[in-house]
Amino acid sequence: MKIIALCSVDENVLRSTLDLGEKDIIDVNxxxxxxxxxxxxxxxxxxxxxxxxxxxxxxxxxxxxxxxREKYVQITIPCSNVDYCRSLMEAYSRLLTNSPIYDTNRTLICKRKVYKAYGDWEKC
Structure with missing residues (x-):
């Protein structure tokens, strides 16, 4: 059996319990x-x-x-491939040239891990 658990962590309490002092990284083990x-x-x-x-x-x-807004904002849809994301960014940059809202010279591509958990099928 596997269980997925969602927890709230008070890092200050955890640090003091583990006697970690002011370390930034808390070891998973x-x-x-x-x-x-x-x-x-x-x-x-x-x-x-x-x-x-x-x-x-x-x-x-x-x-x-x-x-x-003076910050980076999302402009693409989520992509599973970095090259596809890059091509979308190039297309958006061409469309938004001379935009009074966006600076097309300042773009980023960011990545993140996504976890999908699957349970058993149940009748509705």
Missing amino acids: TVTSEFGWMNDSGIVLDECHETKKVEETMEYWGFIWNLR
Whole structure:
């Protein structure tokens, strides 16, 4: 059986429980060994579900600098391929040339891991 658990973590309580001081990185193995004392460590289990399969994929998004909001904003749809995302960014940059809102010289492509958990089929 596999279980996917969603937890809220109070990093300050966890740090003090583990005597980590001001370290920025909390070791996953250390956290795992602390799960027996979750509440004492500042970890609260929000949800827990049985799952049959967990899939990890990468997702790529294109961002462009918004002159009015003074920050990067999403401009593409999520892409599973970095080259496809890059071609979308090039197309958007051509369309937005001379835009009063976007700076087409300041673009980013960012990636993130996406996890999909699958459970058993149930009748509706």
